[in-house]
Structure formats: structure tokens, C-alpha cells
Amino acid sequence: MNLEQELQKQALDNREVDKYMNSLKPVLMQLHKIRDQYLVWLTQKSARQKKINKWLGITHEPEDQYELMEDEDDCPHHEECTWYVGKVNRTQAEEMLNGKQDGTFLIRESSQRGCCVCSVLVAAVPNTVSSTARPLAWVLQSPTTCTIL
Known part of the structure; x- marks a missing residue:
């Protein structure tokens, strides 16, 4: 086989690979969705x-200079048993x-069925906040200054 035939x-072969890759694009888009x-x-x-990220196998994300230094999973408020009584x-x-x-x-x-109450110590006085419309987790969305019981 001469050089021209080899190039052809x-x-x-390249066109066949391109066709195959293009046929996979809709499938990949559906899987991505x-x-x-x-x-x-x-x-x-x-x-x-x-x-x-761990489940997806993502290990090298760009570092965020504002990311907290501590591991979020080690925070005590992530364990319900430390605050739910x-x-x-x-x-x-x-x-x-x-x-x-x-x-x-x-x-x-x-005491109201289906509701929860958050009791917080402020200035050495326990305070109570009731929730009738939100799930239990509403209190812990940003517990930056709270101490776990």
C-alpha cells in the first residue's frame, strides 16, 4: 500500500470514529441530564x-481560598444525636x-403534634423558638456560634 492509500x-477510519462519537452525543446528553x-x-x-464528589470520583476540585479549614463532616451539629432530645x-x-x-x-x-421546638441559651437564659411550618433541619442551616448540648 502506498502513502496516499494509507492516508485515505x-x-x-477517522470519519467512522467521528460518526460513532456523534451518535453517542445524544446518549451522553441524556445521561448528563x-x-x-x-x-x-x-x-x-x-x-x-x-x-x-467522592461518589462521583471527583478528587481534584479547584481550591477555594474562602473554604473553611475544618472538615464539615466533623462538625458536631451534623450528628442529630448531639442536639435532638x-x-x-x-x-x-x-x-x-x-x-x-x-x-x-x-x-x-x-407539645403540638408534628411540631418541634428549639431551645437556645442566650445570656444564661434559655429561650424557646417554635416551628410549625418548617422541618427539623431549619434551625441548623448556619450554626456558626452555637454549641452542641
Whole structure:
């Protein structure tokens, strides 16, 4: 085979590969949409970005200079058992908070069915915040100065 025939064969092979790759694009786009839907679902279910990245095999994300130095998964407020006390009345909750430092909080079931209550120690006085419309997690979206009971 001479050089010209070899080049024609390579060009034909390249066109075949291009056709095959182009036929895969719609499939890849559909898979990408499904992946994005799952990412949205995981985010709505409060999955941590680090865990999502680990599941996806993403290890080398560009470093964010504003990223917290501590590992988010090590924060005590991520463990429900450190702040959720279940069926405890207000008096018991206040007793549990007595002697703790300001910012210490707990979440308990309210006497109103389906509701929860957050008790927070502020200026050495326990304060109670009720929630009737939001799920339990609303209190912990940004606990930057709170101490876990």
C-alpha cells in the first residue's frame, strides 16, 4: 500500500470514529441530564458536596481560598444525636441547658403534634423558638456560634 492509500484509509477510519462519537452525543446528553437530576435530589436531601464528589470520583476540585479549614463532616451539629432530645418538656429542656455556655441549643418535640421546638441559651437564659411550618433541619442551616448540648 502506498502513502496516499494509507492516508485515505486513515481518513476513512477517522470519519467512522467521528460518526460513532456523534451518535453517542445524544446518549451522553441524556445521561448528563439524569446525573444532574440526581445531584439536585441529593442536594435537596442535604447530602454534603464532599460526599457527592467522592461518589462521583471527583478528587481534584479547584481550591477555594474562602473554604473553611475544618472538615464539615466533623462538625458536631451534623450528628442529630448531639442536639435532638426528642420528647422532653420545656422545664426539662431548660434544666438541660442550665450551666451551659451561651449559644448552646437543643431541639425537642413540641407539645403540638408534628411540631418541634428549639431551645437556645442566650445570656444564661434559655429561650424557646417554635416551628410549625418548617422541618427539623431549619434551625441548623448556619450554626456558626452555637454549641452542641
